[in-house]
Amino acid sequence: MELLNFNKKELICIYQVKTIKRIEELNHCARFQINHHLWEKEYKPIAFGQMAVLSDYGIVVSMTAMELNPLCRFYKDDDPVYKDSAMEAFLNFDLDHPEKGYLNFEMNANGAMLSEFGINRNRKKIKDLISYSAVCEANIYDSRWQVLLKIPMSLICELYKSEPLKSGDVFSCNFYKISEDPLIEHYASYAPIKSKIPNFHLPVFFDKAVIL
Template sequence: MAYNVHRIGDLGQLGECEPFFIDHYQWTKGEKPKAYGKMGLLENYGLVVSMTAVERNPLRTYTEENTPVYKDSALEAFLSFPGVLGNQSYLNFEMNANGALLSAFGTTKERVFLRDFTRLQAVCEAKIEENTWEILLKIPMELICSLFQIEPLQRGDSFTCNFYKICETPEYEHYGSFAPIISERPNFHLPEFFETAVIV
């Protein structure tokens, strides 16, 4: 079933958007942290995604941009838009509880850090509570349009996406996804398993 992306006039309305749940855990039998989020199309800006993980004291080693935050406790958003590059190219945003953001663009086999590719960047904010931590990811529409060579998203437009909860450090290792993935090995970089999202 497609995820409905509601258009919003300000960030305060993001809380009213449709939730998604990262509840497909596979490849390991250990940790399965509860995680969920919401995504909206913010007027005059672009896509905004809030994500929450129910974890006390999340592993948060990395503090710098484009460091391997997936080794920490991380939340991730991957998005692909139907443009001249087809459905194989996508954006991947990976974030830890420090707000360290790894952002890249490309295909399953070859991706480039956005910082090395364009001046346009997404922004990540993180907040830690006693039993949860959350991120707010803001993706400018100009960034999406320039990479995929498309017009700004409008009502009725669709794209594909998946959201993840991950930690690759062995003692905390886990892999959760919003849309299920068919793979014998842990691999989130499989756009063929992204879910459809529709602007409503």
């Protein structure tokens, strides 16, 4: 297992991705906190998530935002949901070849999802590249809203021309809470970002995750 390449301190510092057999087990996985509030915006909603490998499927990510009445005007996939209240997952599954690019999934409380692949801001819609697609399920509750992102392993393998992910594999990721609407403009991240202007497309600031 490639886990042997990590010392104990390094392993504690990166997100450990469990393999689960049922989607319900995601609730028992470690939380990541989206609590780095950036670029001095007043609105700072609490947000967090959990990630795992679902056996015989792929990567699954649950994200929750503690917001009442989230702004959700867009209903179609690949709409600019970042102008609503949105949560986002950015993932790179080939650290040795960053020129291949990374995935971004941006979701609102309606379940509308912008799905792209590319390098920095040079991005293409996933639907224009391959036939596989990710799935977003969204729910609004009294004091929070939640999305469940499901990324088929076939999508990852096709885009990266790779074998299925396995125990010991390492990838990088960042997770975001965002709205570009002037009334509630805000930016928060899981891994901190050092930039003078709002920009989530900076893979140099992604954190590592390891599959257990």
